Amino acid sequence: MVAEVIRAVIADDDARLRDAVRRGLDTGGCRVVGVAKNADEAIELTVRQRPDVALLDIHMPGNGIRAAQEIRRTAPDTAIVMLTQSRDDDDLFDSLRAGAVGYLLKDADPTTLVPSLRGVLAGEAAMPPALVARVLDEFRAPTRRRFGRSSAAAGKLSAREWEVMELLSRGLSTEQVATRLFLSPTTVRVHVSSVLKKLAVRDRESALRLLSGD
Known part of the structure; x- marks a missing residue:
């Protein structure tokens, strides 16, 4: 009070x-x-x-x-x-x-x-x-996204993981994503590692291609 x-x-x-x-x-x-x-x-x-x-x-x-x-x-x-x-x-x-x-x-x-x-x-x-x-x-979400939230691949991700990948897809670095989301760079990398595991891919470029449907 x-x-x-x-x-x-x-x-x-x-x-x-x-x-x-x-x-x-x-x-x-x-x-x-x-x-x-x-x-x-x-x-x-x-x-x-x-x-x-x-x-x-x-x-x-x-x-x-x-x-x-x-x-x-x-x-x-x-x-x-x-x-x-x-x-x-x-x-x-x-x-x-x-x-x-x-x-x-x-x-x-x-x-x-x-x-x-x-x-x-x-x-x-x-x-x-x-x-x-x-x-x-x-901090608002962009009006145009590189990949859809409703795609099968994106549906496997948590909201935070999807947010991280969306920002990476726009060309932001790990440090810039961390700043934008009030996270540490280490936490961003942990989210990316989790995404790679969920999507069964080796690197973030492959993950982004899968999420974008390329």
Whole structure:
């Protein structure tokens, strides 16, 4: 159950921004339990204070993405929200992979910050609509597929195995498939090995030919 007063840690090397965010949180019914200027301070404060939310700047000294990864590992009950000026796709997707459940822009209306955090703690993702659209564009299934899901060969595969093979059929490398599906390259290779066994073929090229009906 979400506490009525949200306990938050703010991490940003811009003092004016930190102060503005703090005022917005205080006004909206949050309590700031720690303020950090860099990634190491953010990690230490979050582990010590165990706040409901950690608001992290991506490009603060020490790297906000690294801070998010470490906080997810050492304080898994704290929701991680990136507060940034960056609209860069790499920053967005790296943040999500690092464990962030929100990605808010610094130029947004500060009165929307607290409602966004309450939404995060209620299980919602906090992200501007334009960035949501980019996430969907990145991860939605293609409209044209190289092979059909209903084919006899494809019917032998699990949903994840089929997804892996579909991406490989589009020319993505093992590492790119892993990034797209939030998996490790090793896990992708395990799925491919399972597919080869199920289809009784020696290599992925043969599997792709079989799945495409060539």
